[in-house]
Amino acid sequence: MSTARLGAGPNPKRAVPVILFLFVFSLIIDNGFKFASKSIGDDLGLSASTVSLQATLAGVIIGIGAVVYAALADAVSMRKLLVAAVGLISVGSLVGYAGRASFEWVLTGRIIQTTGLAAAETLYVIYVTKYLPREDQKTYLGFSTAAFQSSLLLGAIASGFIATYVHWTVFFLVPLLCLLALPGVLRTVPVHEATANHVDVFGLFLIATVATGIMLYLQAFDWWWLIPVLVALPLFVWHVRHNPRAIVDPSFFAEPRYPSMLAVVFVLYSAQLAYLFMFPFLVGDLYGLPESDASLLLAPGYLCAVLVGILSGRIARVLDSAAAITLAIGMIVVALVGPAIAPEAGTWIFVVSFTLFGSGFALLYAPLVSTAIRDIPPAKSGVAIGFYNLTINIAIPLGIAATAALMDAKPSFLSWATGATTEQGVRYANVLWIIALAAVLALLVYRVAHAALARRDAALGRTEDPAEIAPTA
Known part of the structure; x- marks a missing residue:
């Protein structure tokens, strides 16, 4: 991405609060709709796998949109892109609310809405890296990691309370609040000279x-x-x-480190929002909890995840990348195995589970992406990170789709590995075990790849050389 030149206009820092608001707000809306899947399915009489389409197709759009908007940010004024994003969010939300009695219209509204959400989620990081002084970038980019973790919690709480005490369809009206940001966008986002760019x-x-x-x-x-x-x-x-x-340079796959880490990323991140998607179904069926109460169980875990994200720089001074990645994946595995063994032990086990789960992912991102791009020349690292993030954004909806299909299939072949006594408890325990085994597979792939790469580096006389950590979530 080329560096754009600012034209005459306001101080670029003035636009940061407005764009950050749209960034966080978009994450809250997108994650909130994922958490609202149970209410949507119950109201419209849909199976888990069918209702998951409003989360999974939206996830693919977020991933693809991130790459497209990143390229368009050089060719089109960012002010125009943000205005278009607000327009798409608003139109999609109105379409979804107007057609709330039909899942086809709900899905159409979500797709249009998410096309705008993808822009708002992407453009904050691009704006900071393009327009703010380098000495300020780490401070402002640090907000994105904390915002991602906090949006998981705020989205779940907002949609949970609206679905329980009002109606899930009202959550389609909440995104209209983004219209309040339009005057700020027009007033503070500076004009820049567009340059040609290419989108694959x-x-x-x-x-x-x-x-x-x-x-x-x-x-x-x-x-x-x-x-x-x-x-x-x-x-x-x-x-x-x-x-x-x-979209990706084939030379990235000539060295084994990048594709090995992509394999770990794909398997592991397929579990990240799959657990969140399943959670309201699980606690609703096992404990009779409404979504508002289910969302509150997530609060301690995601608050810890935000703290871990904020402290990740200090943690990196104590743990090297290999130790941090191993610890993070181990936390994720334990977080899934605990409730798989005892899903009916009480809601406390899920509070502990999400504390480990969210904190593990918060700890994981920076050292894993740093490891992945270590052998890639700095001039190409931006493209490598872009494809890395795209892999995450494709893995997440695929994980949700697979989990929804498992929930509908009602597996019981791992009933011997759980203390659940009810049919529903056994079913959810089996799904948790399958997700946990995927995380174990990711850990094994990482440890085998790390050992092989360490032997190769030693033979070549290379030493550990941590790369600059990419700031995103």
Whole structure:
């Protein structure tokens, strides 16, 4: 991304509070709708896998949109992009609310809405890195990590209370509050000279085809949905190898470190919001809790996650990357295994579980991305981080889709590994065990890759060289 020049206008720091508001607000809305899935499904008579589409398709749009808006930020005025984002959020929300009796219209509204949310979520980080002095960037970018963790909690609490005490459809009206930011955007966001840029539309289309095909297959296990996946995958490999302006540089895969870490990322992050998606179903069925009470159980955990994110710099002075990654994944595994063994022990076990779960992910991001890009030249690190984040944003909706399909399948083959005594308890314990085993797989992949890479580095005379940590969530 080229550096844009500011034209005549206000101090760029004046726009930070406005763009940060849109950034946090968009995260709250997106995560809130994921948490509201149970209420939407109950009201419209939908299965977990069907209602998960409003979360999973939105997740794919967030991932693809992040790459598209990052490229457009050089070619189009950021002020125009933010105004367009607010417009899309508002139009999508009105469409969803007007068609609230039909899941097809709800899904359409969510897709339009999320197209705008993707811009607001992406443009804050881009604005800070493009327009603020380098000495101030770390301070302002640090807000993004804390904002991501806090938005998980605030989104769950907001949607939980609205769904319980008003109605889930009213949550479609909450995003209209973003209209209040428009005067601030027009007044404070500076004008800049646009420069030409390139968006790998075909590569993004192929990624979206693969992700959407797999999600729709998981919804109904209809093998026809795998046909576009089988076509798009080899096309994407061919495209990356033969197009010098593809979304990812094929040289990134010449060294084993980057693809190894991408494998860890893909498996592990598929569990991140899958657990959050399942949680209101779980505590509602096992403990009869409304979503408002379910959301409060998350509060201690995500508050701890925010603190871990804020203190991640200090933690990095004590733990090297390998130790931090191993500890973080271990916390995530324990967080899932505990309630899998004793899902009916009481709600306290889920409070402890989410404290470990959220804190583990907060600790994980920085050292894992630092490790992934260690062998990549600094000039290409931005593209590498972009594809790394895209992998996360594709893994999350796929994890939600797989979890929803498991919930509908009601597995019981791991009933011997849980102390649950009810049919519902056994079902949720099995799903938790499967997610936990995925996290264990990620830990094994990381440890094997780390050992192999350490032996190779020793043979080549390389020493540990921590890279600059990328600031995002």
